[in-house]
Amino acid sequence: MSENGYDAQELMTINAARELRDGLVCLVGVGPPNAAANLARRTHAPNTVLVYESGAIGAKPRRLPLSIGDDDLAETADELVSVPEMFNYWVGGGRIDVGFLGAAQIDRKGNINTTVIGDYGSPKVRLPGAGGAPEIAARAREVIVLVRHSVRVFVEKIDFITSIGPAGAPIVVITDLGVLRPGADGELELTAVHAGVEADQVREATGWDLHVADDLQHTPPPSDEELETLRALRASAERAPGPA
């Protein structure tokens, strides 16, 4: 929790929500992306279309879903489709405007590892793997990556290419320190820092020689409205039914 009363996760979630322009079709995963997309729908982007890879298209959850298979998503969706249809017609068919991804490691090209740390055959840490990420990275028109900033995550060479960086397509990486976007050479560069963060601090937390944009921006701190709406959303998830 910072002096201003918000934590790193809230800062990242709110900045991710701000990236969503109203009316976009957004493929949402579990965790912070889910909170970000639902926050956008309750603030500046009420017409955001939420698509969950479990098969819910146009879901309008009444509370923050705790899993992508929440029955509230099925009950409020415009359409429910099977998983093969979801990936073939809707994701593969290029009907997703914005997809969210997480990362255990990311490189300067935006390639992402969510598979293993160490050698694939005898991994130090076995991670969950690909899920929907490779197709989202390849087929969504824009990709938002949400990840904590550290030299363990922002590495020169990732251990495994789970998803390739979207060559030429817009990608934005939102961290607890700032925002990275591709520069003219296609490599991620620091385009904005959050309040109280210096560019050198971000460079130190990056495992390659991170370029800082000439016109480095400062993200506005989370507003009271954003924070209150996000916290109310989270509280709604904690009230969700299901034995504890």
Added chain:
Amino acid sequence: MSLPDAIAANVNDGDTIALEGFTHLIPFAAGHEIIRQGRKDLTLVRMTPDLIYDQLIGMGCASKLVFSYGGNPGVGSLHRFRDAVEHDWPAPLEIIEHSHAGLANAYVAGAAGLPFAVLRGYIGTDLAELNPEVSQVECPFTGEQLSAVKALDLDVAVIHAQQADVQGNVMLWGLSGVQKEAVLAAKRAVVTVEEVVDELEPRPHSTVLPHWVITAVCTVPGGAHPSYAHGYSTRDNGFYAAWDEIARDRDGFLAWMEENVVNASEGVTA
């Protein structure tokens, strides 16, 4: 048919088996019965291994896993899956690893009786290099390089559904996952249901599997717990969170399984 009889008759050591249900209708009770009957050397196929495959792997039922996302959704790791891959405990686990799109299409090709399916994706990733069931084909019309995934050939599919009728036709609704494809890609299909009704009523977003593609139907109310059956139960999110601690170390896991699965009776799902 009783669940123990259905599993005994349809699931053999060494089978390639899919227990499907994508975030919904996961057939936990059937998985527990497989554990109780001590099946070995299974090739387990499932898009999201979830807690049920963590349990089957940790109890030594599997020698191979075909999957696309091996996490505890919204919670973190599947510790028994990790222990098997990282430390060969309780036995080495061979893995065939896909993306969701790739494995979904492997089911589709299996259901259609085709040798492989075609999709974009995989290209440029290490998954394409390491998975022997992913290759490339050139489109004969445009010359585009596309990914090919080998069809699944399942011995048995196991699913949970809301209802069957007295004839054995099965209906499920809500998020329908990849269950239809799993059943049609398998030689045998075992279905647990919440209830058997005289006649199935048409419902929006429902999938009906006719009785002649189903091998056995067993009435097991609550058979998806801690997953859920839309209209009958809700997902036990608290149990998914609690599993992280239960499965974290080997002894704690084994003690929990002994008490809640191995020594529990049919249809009782912790």
